[in-house]
Amino acid sequence: xxxxxxxxxxxxxxxxxxxxxxxxxxxxxxxxxxxxxxxxxxxxxxxxxxxxxxxxxxxxxxxxxxxxxxxxxxxxxxxxxxxxxxxxxxxxxxxxxxxxxxxxxxxxxxxxxxxxxxxxxxxxxxxxxxxxxxxxxxxxxxxxxxxxxxxxxxxxxxxxxxxxxxxxxxxxxxxxxxxxxxxxxxxxxxxxxxxxxxxxxxxxxxxxxxxxxxxxxxxxxxxxxxxxxxxxxxxxxxxxxxxxxxxxxxxxxxxxxxxxxxxxxxxxxxxxxxxxxxxxxxxxxxxx
Amino acid sequence: xxxxxxxxxxxxxxxxxxxxxxxxxxxxxxxxxxxxxxxxxxxxxxxxxxxxxxxxxxxxxxxxxxxxxxxxxxxxxxxxxxxxxxxxxxxxxxxxxxxxxxxxxxxxxxxxxxxxxxxxxxxxxxxxxxxxxxxxxxxxxxxxxxxxxxxxxxxxxxxxxxxxxxxxxxxxxxxxxxxxxxxxxxxxxxxxxxxxxxxxxxxxxxxxxxxxxxxxxxxxxxxxxxxxxxxxxxxxxxxxxxxxxxxxxxxxxxxxxxxxxxxxxxxxxxxxxxxxxxxxxxxxxxxxxxxxxxxxxxxxxxxxxxxxxxxxxxxxxxxxxxxxxxxxxxxxxx
Amino acid sequence: xxxxxxxxxxxxxxxxxxxxxxxxxxxxxxxxxxxxxxxxxxxxxxxxxxxxxxxxxxxxxxxxxxxxxxxxxxxxxxxxxxxxxxxxxxxxxxxxxxxxxxxxxxxxxxxxxxxxxxxxxxxxxxxxxxxxxxxxxxxxxxxxxxxxxxxxxxxxxxxxxxxxxxxxxxxxxxxxxxxxxxxxxxxxxxxxxxxxxxxxxxxxxxxxxxxxxxxxxxxxxxxxxxxxxxxxxxxxxxxxxxxxxxxxxxxxxxxxxxxxxxxxxxxxxxxxxxxxxxxxxxxxxxxxxxxxxxxxxxxxxxxxxxxxxxxxxxxxxxxxxxxxxxx
Numbered sequence: 001x002x003x004x005x006x007x008x009x010x011x012x013x014x015x016x017x018x019x020x021x022x023x024x025x026x027x028x029x030x031x032x033x034x035x036x037x038x039x040x041x042x043x044x045x046x047x048x049x050x051x052x053x054x055x056x057x058x059x060x061x062x063x064x065x066x067x068x069x070x071x072x073x074x075x076x077x078x079x080x081x082x083x084x085x086x087x088x089x090x091x092x093x094x095x096x097x098x099x100x101x102x103x104x105x106x107x108x109x110x111x112x113x114x115x116x117x118x119x120x121x122x123x124x125x126x127x128x129x130x131x132x133x134x135x136x137x138x139x140x141x142x143x144x145x146x147x148x149x150x151x152x153x154x155x156x157x158x159x160x161x162x163x164x165x166x167x168x169x170x171x172x173x174x175x176x177x178x179x180x181x182x183x184x185x186x187x188x189x190x191x192x193x194x195x196x197x198x199x200x201x202x203x204x205x206x207x208x209x210x211x212x213x214x215x216x217x218x219x220x221x222x223x224x225x226x227x228x229x230x231x232x233x234x235x236x237x238x239x240x241x242x243x244x245x246x247x248x249x250x251x252x253x254x255x256x257x258x259x260x261x262x263x264x265x266x267x268x269x270x271x272x273x274x275x276x277x278x279x280x281x282x283x284x285x286x287x288x
Numbered sequence: 289x290x291x292x293x294x295x296x297x298x299x300x301x302x303x304x305x306x307x308x309x310x311x312x313x314x315x316x317x318x319x320x321x322x323x324x325x326x327x328x329x330x331x332x333x334x335x336x337x338x339x340x341x342x343x344x345x346x347x348x349x350x351x352x353x354x355x356x357x358x359x360x361x362x363x364x365x366x367x368x369x370x371x372x373x374x375x376x377x378x379x380x381x382x383x384x385x386x387x388x389x390x391x392x393x394x395x396x397x398x399x400x401x402x403x404x405x406x407x408x409x410x411x412x413x414x415x416x417x418x419x420x421x422x423x424x425x426x427x428x429x430x431x432x433x434x435x436x437x438x439x440x441x442x443x444x445x446x447x448x449x450x451x452x453x454x455x456x457x458x459x460x461x462x463x464x465x466x467x468x469x470x471x472x473x474x475x476x477x478x479x480x481x482x483x484x485x486x487x488x489x490x491x492x493x494x495x496x497x498x499x500x501x502x503x504x505x506x507x508x509x510x511x512x513x514x515x516x517x518x519x520x521x522x523x524x525x526x527x528x529x530x531x532x533x534x535x536x537x538x539x540x541x542x543x544x545x546x547x548x549x550x551x552x553x554x555x556x557x558x559x560x561x562x563x564x565x566x567x568x569x570x571x572x573x574x575x576x577x578x579x580x581x582x583x584x585x586x587x588x589x590x591x592x593x594x595x596x597x598x599x600x601x602x603x604x605x606x607x608x609x610x611x612x613x614x615x616x617x618x619x620x621x622x
Numbered sequence: 623x624x625x626x627x628x629x630x631x632x633x634x635x636x637x638x639x640x641x642x643x644x645x646x647x648x649x650x651x652x653x654x655x656x657x658x659x660x661x662x663x664x665x666x667x668x669x670x671x672x673x674x675x676x677x678x679x680x681x682x683x684x685x686x687x688x689x690x691x692x693x694x695x696x697x698x699x700x701x702x703x704x705x706x707x708x709x710x711x712x713x714x715x716x717x718x719x720x721x722x723x724x725x726x727x728x729x730x731x732x733x734x735x736x737x738x739x740x741x742x743x744x745x746x747x748x749x750x751x752x753x754x755x756x757x758x759x760x761x762x763x764x765x766x767x768x769x770x771x772x773x774x775x776x777x778x779x780x781x782x783x784x785x786x787x788x789x790x791x792x793x794x795x796x797x798x799x800x801x802x803x804x805x806x807x808x809x810x811x812x813x814x815x816x817x818x819x820x821x822x823x824x825x826x827x828x829x830x831x832x833x834x835x836x837x838x839x840x841x842x843x844x845x846x847x848x849x850x851x852x853x854x855x856x857x858x859x860x861x862x863x864x865x866x867x868x869x870x871x872x873x874x875x876x877x878x879x880x881x882x883x884x885x886x887x888x889x890x891x892x893x894x895x896x897x898x899x900x901x902x903x904x905x906x907x908x909x910x911x912x913x914x915x916x917x918x919x920x921x922x923x924x925x926x927x928x929x930x931x932x933x934x935x936x937x938x939x940x941x942x943x944x945x946x947x948x949x
Contacts, residue, residue: 329799329800329801330770330799427887427888428888441888441889443889444888471665471666471826471889472665472826472827472828472867472870472871472872473665473866473867473870473885474665474889475870475872476870476872476882477884480882498799498800499800499872500800500874501829501871501872501873501874502872503874504872504873504874504875504876504878505872505873505876524876525876525877528874528875528876538801539800539801542800542801542803542804542805543800543804543874544803544804544807544829544830544832544833545829545832545873545874545875546828546829546832546856546868546871546873547856547873547878548832
């Protein structure tokens with residue numbers, strides 16, 4: 001018994017997720033910066049040039065040069081080593097915050113959207129409430145209440161960013177819920193949770209990934225912002241914001257390297273995550 | 289036999305970045321009046337051909353060769369400005385999904401008036417809009433003229449588009465699947481309307497469709513496309529009674545008629561040869577009568593009878609076979 | 623009197639769209655016997671898609687009864703319905719949108735087998751591929767990498783995997799090229815015989831339905847206006863709407879000329895409720911009597927129509943002859 005139809009004759013057949021587009025320059029730059037930061041992190045964890053916490057009164061505020069490539073701060077600590085140590089802390093914070101916000105946010109958002117009803121109403125109101133505060137201000141308030149520690153900073157920033165994921169996931173699932181393949185999944189016998197997690201979410205996850213990348217960058221900004229203000233992470237912990245804060249008074253007297261280098265680290269990190277986020281968006285939105 | 293209004297000669301179009309052209313050497317002769325049907329399945333290139341004629345190829349598509357001759361001039365050589373003037377005044381076009389072709393923010397009356405004044409140079413054609421709507425058999429035209437497209441049904445939107453196109457009195461109307469997606473009763477009304485308008489204005493119609501039923505009812509001459517090429521062109525009775533090309537025969541053999549009891553044509557054997565793209569007959573991979581020469585060397589449209597062209601090198605050997613035999617099918621009751 | 627496999631009784635369904643109430647189904651009643659294929663035709667707005675979705679409970683009806691093997695499932699909770707879904711399945715119209723674009727064919731066909739705990743799934747998968755005449759090579763492809771006909775066959779394999787008793791087919795050949803349509807219908811017929819399926823075949827295309835269905839239901843604005851054996855309805859269409867519909871079908875034969883029966887006015891809106899016959903506003907033969915709800919009159923055994931012109935006692939007026947060249 002023969003069946004006549006064959007694969008379409010016209011044009012190249014689209015062969016799956018990975019398109020043959022070359023990687024864009026911005027994506028490459030973003031990944032490269034991130035790679036460098038990770039290298040810095042590992043290097044600093046294994047064999048930093050100096051102990052980032054070791055003070056040395058004899059070597060205070062040395063400009064960049066031999067022995068201390070990026071100079072020393074007002075306590076004589078090597079700037080480079082401190083920046084390396086800071087990389088570890090800030091990236092870890094970014095990962096934790098994004099991990100929590102993404103997981104909790106997507107879960108809550110998608111379930112609320114799929115089930116609708118009162119759960120959706122409550123979630124929506126809570127999200128609106130939280131989002132009415134600027135993220136930084138909210139994180140600031142929560143840290144002030146909870147106290148200063150890395151753990152509390154992570155919680156505070158995660159709380160501030162979770163609603164973005166909730167709203168995103170909710171929006172995606174809400175529109176995908178009506179699609180033919182979602183109905184087909186139901187018609188075939190899938191219970192609701194399978195429809196959401198196995199069918200809908202995998203197709204909706206791209207915007208959440210983009211948001212995740214951006215959140216990585218923003219959480220670094222928020223964490224260092226908090227420590228710059230004296231909240232959250234406190235000295236002598238080597239965190240970029242702490243370092244910028246400690247060196248801020250020295251800029252006026254001309255010793256720029258203590259603040260500028262950690263500041264550049266923050267800038268590059270945020271830039272990297274922004275570029276990556278943008279690249280994900282362009283790459284995967286062209287897929288459809 | 290009237291002279292042809294428009295002749296497409298050896299038209300080849302490709303998309304940038306693709307090695308295989310989507311249209312390869314398309315030859316089409318559209319008579320000066322009456323209806324011509326252009327049939328083919330999805331991907332055959334029929335819509336693209338019409339877009340090439342009217343100068344609206346999508347971005348990325350480039351004409352690699354050929355000419356589109358209308359009244360002695362090659363439309364492909366026209367500048368964008370000149371082509372814009374041809375569109376509407378000499379060639380009109382209506383598409384599938386009529387609602388999306390209309391501006392959702394303007395009343396249909398305003399759109400018709402605008403189109404009329406654009407074509408005829410006469411401003412303030414509001415009153416004429418009602419008349420045009422009446423001409424296309426729109427129910428309650430005085431009311432509808434103030435309606436927005438989303439307030440009208442698909443069939444009504446198509447009538448509006450026909451009205452807009454009528455104002456300019458083009459010589460040729462290209463209708464690309466104008467009734468696909470419309471209910472069959474509405475489709476019948478729209479096509480009958482187009483028929484009476486065509487008879488009244490004496491214009492030619494190129495009807496692009498995949499529905500052989502409406503081809504049989506409305507068209508005098510039919511061209512069949514496959515894989516970016518015209519494989520057969522014939523008067524409609526010849527097409528249905530004694531097609532020359534195996535692909536056309538296959539279309540005829542697998543027809544489902546509402547007025548015939550159930551029986552199905554089945555393919556004999558499984559044909560799916562691996563044919564390298566490029567030269568050779570575009571249908572060779574599926575053709576039950578293919579010989580090695582069909583795969584290697586290209587084939588041209590040849591005269592098989594009055595007004596009948598077939599692009600098949602085995603045309604004469606296949607000439608005596610029945611439709612089912614040409615299509616390589618057997619018929620079985622279910 | 624054998625219980626029909628599926629019975630629909632006085633089914634109504636309304637929903638609100640943009641503030642207006644759409645009366646999609648206004649009291650639909652019919653039965654489908656085991657092993658037969660019932661064709662359901664009607665134009666846009668007649669409610670056939672809503673009916674399909676009510677039967678597989680993707681949509682909750684607002685009233686009436688839906689009975690499978692005698693059990694009324696109209697009010698069942700979602701959990702119970704999921705078990706019913708092993709027996710009542712649906713093939714959607716456009717496989718491109720109905721199949722998850724990021725899943726492979728293998729995963730798509732395997733999922734219902736897993737959900738309904740079908741034993742020996744691998745063997746069943748191979749068997750299904752054979753049945754729908756797909757090569758094993760398509761298993762790792764995604765829907766976008768398949769042709770239209772192949773996609774629809776994957777959708778069919780997905781639906782019949784857990785051996786359902788009843789399959790609703792919602793315009794399964796609408797998005798498929800015409801040369802493949804006949805093959806797909808033949809395949810569906812074959813599957814019906816080999817798997818013991820019962821079909822409700824929904825279509826707007828009478829030419830397609832003619833070739834697969836034993837009985838025909840004609841719907842208009844949420845009601846069944848005519849019902850009967852396929853040949854009987856085609857030979858003797860008794861509701862004016864059926865006559866108009868049959869006269870409008872294009873026949874792919876240049877030597878056949880038909881006279882199209884016209885309708886009055888414009889297409890109806892399912893938000894407005896009419897009393898009596900739903901076709902009255904457009905019917906060229908409507909009279910005052912048609913404002914009353916029309917009962918079904920029997921035209922022939924098993925063939926009924928809700929039209930005063932179908933009344934047996936000589937109430938038939940002369941109707942324009944429809945030349946369809948019936949063989």
